[in-house]
Amino acid sequence: MLNAKFYETYYFCNVIKNTLQDQFGLARVLNEFYGDGNVAYLIETFPKFSLFHKYLYFVIDRIYYENLNQLAENKSKRLPIEEALKFHSIAHISFQSYMEKNENKTEHYDDLIHNYMEDLNDAYEQLLTHTVEEVFYILFQNRDLLMEFNLMISGALEREDIKEIDTDLVTKRGRLKRGHIPKWVKRAVYFRDRGQCVLCNKDLSGIVSLDNKENYDHIVALAQYGFNDVTNIQLLCKECNQNEKKAGEAVTSNSYQKWYT
Known part of the structure; x- marks a missing residue:
């Protein structure tokens, strides 16, 4: 049973749709998912954590980290991902507390952010996995979108010599x-x-x-x-x-x- 709360879920659904509609413009990014032989590691026979789950995980994880890179320029003491963790009642240390604890260990604010994400570890993984399941729940009903995804990944398989x-x-x-x-x-x-x-x-x-x-x-x-x-x-x-x-x-x-x- 999925206890869905739909925090930013529809935003992520829209991003996923856009990535499939603009594959040419995002070719370099998408290549990180299936290119350079990576498609060979995606071959399984009906895994429950499906091929589409893996794609959702890849895109949503990238979105979270791209948002962090943008925040690094503003030097915010509170990160949006904390709101998501709080909304889903996932235990975590606040970024402000993390900064106060580690401010003398590094000079770079962006390093603090990425070290903070690494220290979140299980909390971030829990958030990411749950978000993927919510997005999958919605988009699995959209056969046309699923066809676009499967055409994309089949094209990658055809281009690779496996x-x-x-x-x-x-x-x-x-x-x-x-x-x-x-x-x-x-x-x-x-x-x-x-x-x-x-x-x-x-x-x-x-x-x-x-x-x-x-x-x-x-x-x-x-x-x-x-x-x-x-x-x-x-x-x-x-x-x-x-x-x-x-x-x-x-x-x-x-x-x-x-x-x-």
């Missing part, structure tokens, strides 16, 4: 092998997609018709360098899976059932 990786997860052609989809993935996707085919809205619950069979489809196909990740799976009927996905191109919909009419 055929030589000594792993059972990769084919000789440098694509990922099909992995068994765990029950927890199917349950998560079925719940998110409300038991309906996301392309034609056909009921797949077995209540209306026993003939309609649920298919769990990779949004970005493995043949197109897609990943075995919960964020790359959607619910389709058999017909849409066979016909609409025949070409292998990534496709989903932004059609969602309203909570009420």
Whole structure:
């Protein structure tokens, strides 16, 4: 169960959306996540801390530290991250107390800030992990955004030569092998997609018709360098899976059932 408080969560959601919409402008930053062979370390078969979780962690952590660099110029005695820690009732030492305790150990204010972050250690990790889970909770419902993310990461995989990786997860052609989809993935996707085919809205619950069979489809196909990740799976009927996905191109919909009419 996630005890969500949504402190700045929607701000981070918007930043994540913007990073996926401006991949060219942020190419240097994004390269730190998946470039220079890093994509090989992202290959797992349906980890619960998903590929998208890792991306959220990377971006949000970077935002926190970029904000600190800006604050270093103002020499503030109170940092915004303290407000977040306080809001989530995470025990921590205040930056002012930390400065008073360490002011004679360094001459540089920016060094104090970064040393303070290192000393926060478990408190910061707790805040970061919780924030990632809240952002994931919201954005996992946005299939179109998930498709953009998976297209980005599949493009990174295609550009890297990973055929030589000594792993059972990769084919000789440098694509990922099909992995068994765990029950927890199917349950998560079925719940998110409300038991309906996301392309034609056909009921797949077995209540209306026993003939309609649920298919769990990779949004970005493995043949197109897609990943075995919960964020790359959607619910389709058999017909849409066979016909609409025949070409292998990534496709989903932004059609969602309203909570009420």
